[in-house]
Amino acid sequence: MSKTEENSSPPSPAALRGGVEAYFDQCEAEGVFPDWPGLKLFLGVFDDRIYEQWQEGDDERASACRQIFAMAAARRESWLIRKMTSDNKAVQGCLNALKQPQNGGYTDRPREGGEIRLTINLAGVGGEEAFK
Numbered sequence: 001m002s003k004t005e006e007n008s009s010p011p012s013p014a015a016l017r018g019g020v021e022a023y024f025d026q027c028e029a030e031g032v033f034p035d036w037p038g039l040k041l042f043l044g045v046f047d048d049r050i051y052e053q054w055q056e057g058d059d060e061r062a063s064a065c066r067q068i069f070a071m072a073a074a075r076r077e078s079w080l081i082r083k084m085t086s087d088n089k090a091v092q093g094c095l096n097a098l099k100q101p102q103n104g105g106y107t108d109r110p111r112e113g114g115e116i117r118l119t120i121n122l123a124g125v126g127g128e129e130a131f132k
Contacts, residue, residue, distance in 0.1 A: 013064035016054070019043050020072050033083075034076055036102040077104040 011019070023042040027034040040046065054065040080103060084094035098106040 011054075013061060013068065016043075016065060017068050020068055024072075024075060033079060033097070034072075035097075036076070036100075039072060073102055073104070076102070080104070 019042065020039065023039050024034050026042070027038070054062070056062055077098065080094040080098050084091045084098075095106070098104045099108075
């Protein structure tokens with residue numbers, strides 16, 4: 001798979017996996033984070049519609065592409081977690097990257113529909129009368 005040409009037809013799953021692995025190997029050798037835009041550039045995918053076309057449908061090729069990109073996302077998430085837990089200076093930057101959907105989609109708030117419950121125990125502080 002050429003990293004300089006833009007292809008509109010999906011590569012074979014083996015070629016796509018090889019390209020993704022080559023990108024992660026290059027990033028590891030350079031000691032840099034394997035970011036999503038960098039992966040798209042490396043693969044020669046400059047248009048998100050092409051990426052989406054590779055994953056559309058219920059056939060084996062689309063399923064394999066979804067698995068490959070899910071594996072790449074898990075590897076990016078793992079990289080960020082390991083970096084933030086081993087380098088105190090990188091915590092905020094890694095956390096910001098982990099909030100991006102392609103890197104894990106972490107949130108600081110409960111997801112929609114989540115119930116938040118607060119229980120106040122007044123025993124030992126004078127009961128309800130103390131708050132009037």
